[in-house]
Amino acid sequence: MxxxxxxxxxxxxxxxxxxxxxxxxxxxxxxxxxxxxxxxxxxxxxxxxxxxxxxxxxxxxxxxxxxxxxxxxxxxxxxxxxxxxxxxxxxxxxxxxxxxxxxxxxxxxxxxxxxxxxxxxxxxxxxxxxxxxxxxxxxxxxxxxxxxxxxxxxxxxxxxxxxxxxxxxxxxxxxxxxxxxxxxxxxxxxxxxxxxxxxxxxxxxxxxxxxxxxxxxxxxxxxxxxxxxxxxxxxxxxxxxxxxxxxxxxxxxxxxxxxxxxxxxxxxxxxxxxxxxxxxxxxxxxxxxxxxxxxxxxxxxxxxxxxxxxxETPDLAEPESPVYKVSDGSIDFDHVDFSYKHGSGKNALSDIDLHIRSGETIGVIGGTGSGKSSLVNLICRLYDTDKGDVKVGGVDVRRYDMETLRNEVSVVLQKNTLFSGSILDNLRWGNPDATEEECKAACRAACADEFIDRFPDGYNTHIERGGANVSGGQKQRLCIARALLKKPKVLILDDSTSAVDTATDAKIRAAFAKEIPGTTKIIIAQRISSVEHADRILVLDNGRINGFDTHENLLKTNAIYREIYESQVKGGGDFDQPA
The missing domain is CATH 1.20.1560.10 (ABC transporter type 1, transmembrane domain)
Structure with a gap:
């Protein structure tokens, strides 16, 4: 009372x-x-x-x-x-x-x-x-x-x-x-x-x-x-x-x-x-x-x-003397354990020891429930670890001011969400002060400009609640463009190109290499074609690292990766790409 x-x-x-x-x-x-x-x-x-x-x-x-x-x-x-x-x-x-x-x-x-x-x-x-x-x-x-x-x-x-x-x-x-x-x-x-x-x-x-x-x-x-x-x-x-x-x-x-x-x-x-x-x-x-x-x-x-x-007290608390600057996009996991219910003993991630250099493009692949989304959720501190440290720019994420960290670590989540308003309104969630030209440049990088230009009202087209009047692929590209407007040091795509064809997927990746070369890019995907050109590929299995190497080396040394690759290739490849 x-x-x-x-x-x-x-x-x-x-x-x-x-x-x-x-x-x-x-x-x-x-x-x-x-x-x-x-x-x-x-x-x-x-x-x-x-x-x-x-x-x-x-x-x-x-x-x-x-x-x-x-x-x-x-x-x-x-x-x-x-x-x-x-x-x-x-x-x-x-x-x-x-x-x-x-x-x-x-x-x-x-x-x-x-x-x-x-x-x-x-x-x-x-x-x-x-x-x-x-x-x-x-x-x-x-x-x-x-x-x-x-x-x-x-x-x-x-x-x-x-x-x-x-x-x-x-x-x-x-x-x-x-x-x-x-x-x-x-x-x-x-x-x-x-x-x-x-x-x-x-x-x-x-x-x-x-x-x-x-x-x-x-x-x-x-x-x-x-x-x-x-x-x-x-x-x-x-x-x-x-x-x-x-x-x-x-x-x-x-x-x-x-x-x-x-x-x-x-x-x-x-x-x-x-x-x-x-x-x-x-x-x-x-x-x-x-x-x-x-x-x-x-x-x-x-x-x-x-x-x-x-x-209710938020599980995540701001540090007493927060760090307000992220120096670069390097990411380090030091023997991290994580569970959604602390102390339950049911780990979503176990003993993750991972080191990513700033500017690298990292692919992440694995079966359903292998811990891919859990891994990236720790980078932007949506959850805290049970054991071990996660560092961005060489600093433990728990020492950062959360707003500063999340502005520099941009995430396009697995479930894409758009809000009622114009396309420009939705894009400016990434940067409220972005000009129309900056919004258009982000859309070109995300290959969203090609369908926006076909709308009668262009960038002023009204988006229904939840993005009900655009397709799944269009929604994904708008969410990627929104994330790019933040100009982050780390960009995470959590299976965010699953609804676009492989040709568009390749264009988006090529635009990333050209437009944001210094940004660390982590791409979670189910298909090999989305990650095979990454600098290194992380293979997860039951919350543990099963492999972390280039596409060519993993084909030689990693049974899980080779099995995924062969099943997709022998199955005819992606729907719009010949085997």
Whole structure:
């Protein structure tokens, strides 16, 4: 709770103003039945019209004051709750930006989306009720009970029994339902995951005619959510019967005992009338409190989930005295071990001892799961090693300022992503200050200019979200051009030319040799033709180095490389290249 409330910031003022206005509103409402009793006892029974007029005008004035305070209280409550939600979303989003890949893996993308939408909305609604209803109801409860004590101490003891009964019932319901709502929001993650997976892969779903399967999977997730909500709401439904039982008990006691007190002369008619008003106010306060209990019960699960994200410490921390300059593109792995779950003993990379000179072109090849992507992820410090050091420019990557390192180590990841906007907007992710001519030069080097020039709007062509309106090969070339605009000291292509033909692949490699000769280039590929012209080729097998030499030497000495080469050559080579 403290973690969440720390995000209030400048909206603390609105919170306190809301509480102040609500308090004034309650005071006015509490005094109105008291004045009604004075009108009955001193005005109507004494047949004094001036007294009725005087107190009547006072009641009208107090009613308007109560209305004004209530309206202002509602305005400040809306401002404070919406402001808290806005600050929470910003804080969660900013903290997510600092997460390493391992932090994101811990929560999952659908889980983070649920926290930033459903969970924060629950907290917003709960906070509005907390500073409005949860302030008004206890004040109304206490003040009403104090007035009841002033009017009739004996009758007030019966009201206390009703309050204790309700407190026990509501407490029991809250304890049980809180556990259920915690499970509910975990099921929301499953539901969001199902929707996100289906929508993002809708082409694959339709291509394999799996709509029925996806519908059943979504229906199952939705049914689980429905079942838990019914269970929780079924328990919360006991609130109303318990409340009505307490209300009718109090009304019966006031009617029966009050009549005896009036006959006995210890209570006036005006006091009994005001007592009815205070009893109803007291019971309505309890009813509103039960609504607050429901909302807080739901929000507590959300608060815990939001706090988990806010309190999550990024696995990758900036060094105390960071290095802000990468001298060259040399790369050294000194007996590196790495696993995605530290301490699990399941290494993705084991004893990697590798030394790459600045400006070299290195090919990386190996089977699926051999550790190719894991290897390059360590160079730009997307993860940290379990054992050993990774150095770029002769300096351990953990000593660099991360922004400096990632600006000098440009990566075109295996999964290419473009963002909605023009082609120029996407290219300038690599360099926000790049001129149009620099963008065009990068596209020529990546062989992207040949298809961009065919678009009617050229470099101003709008790209749909995720690059939905360009092909896989076009998307890859735009991502390579974007990386080239950073003018990095190290360029990593993680299987980033798999969707382009070998002729275009060869043109891209030739452009690299001409345009960025001093940049260290690491090319991960599945086909031999993409890496055979590299200075040296790294062969990985089950997270270990199996070979590291030139194409010719590996053909002679490395069985895995020779097997891959022969299978591709005997199979007819690449689809657009003769054997």
């Amino acid at each position: 403290k973690t969440v409330l720390r995000q209030l910031g400048r909206y603390r003022r609105d919170t306190w103003l809301c509480i102040a206005m609500t308090t004034l509103e309650v005071i006015m409402e509490i005094l109105l039945p008291f004045i009604t009793a004075l009108i009955i006892d001193q005005g109507l029974e004494a047949a004094s019209l001036p007294t009725v007029y005087r107190y009547g005008i006072l009641m009208v004035f107090m009613s308007f004051c109560s209305l004004a305070c209530g309206a202002l209280g509602g305005k400040f409550a809306a401002s404070a709750s919406a402001g808290l939600a806005a600050n929470l979303r910003e804080a969660v989003y900013n903290n997510i930006q600092t997460f390493s890949f391992s932090n994101i893996d811990k929560f999952s993308v659908p889980g983070l989306v649920t926290r930033m939408t459903t969970d924060i909305t629950n907290v917003q609604n709960a906070y509005m009720m907390l500073i409005r209803v949860a302030v008004r109801s206890p004040l109304m409860l206490v003040f009403s009970y104090v007035m009841c004590l002033i009017i009739s101490p004996k009758l007030s003891l019966t009201f206390l029994l009703a309050v204790l009964f309700l407190a026990v019932v509501l407490g029991a319901i809250m304890v049980v339902t809180m556990r259920i709502f915690t499970e509910v929001f975990n099921k929301y993650d499953d539901l969001n995951a199902s929707v996100q997976e289906n929508v993002s892969a809708i082409r694959v779903v339709k291509a394999f005619v799996r709509e029925d399967y996806e519908n059943k999977k979504f229906a199952k997730a939705s049914q689980n959510l429905y079942r838990l909500f019914v269970k929780a709401e079924g328990l919360l439904a006991f609130n109303n019967p318990a409340m009505m039982l307490a209300v009718y008990f109090c009304i019966i006691m006031v009617s029966w005992l009050g009549a005896h007190f009036i006959v006995g002369g210890s209570m006036s008619a005006g006091e009994l009338t005001s007592l009815f008003s205070y009893v109803m106010s007291l019971m309505m306060s309890l009813m509103m409190l039960s609504m607050v209990v429901v909302m807080i019960t739901m929000s507590m699960a959300s608060i815990r989930r939001i706090s988990e994200v806010l309190n």
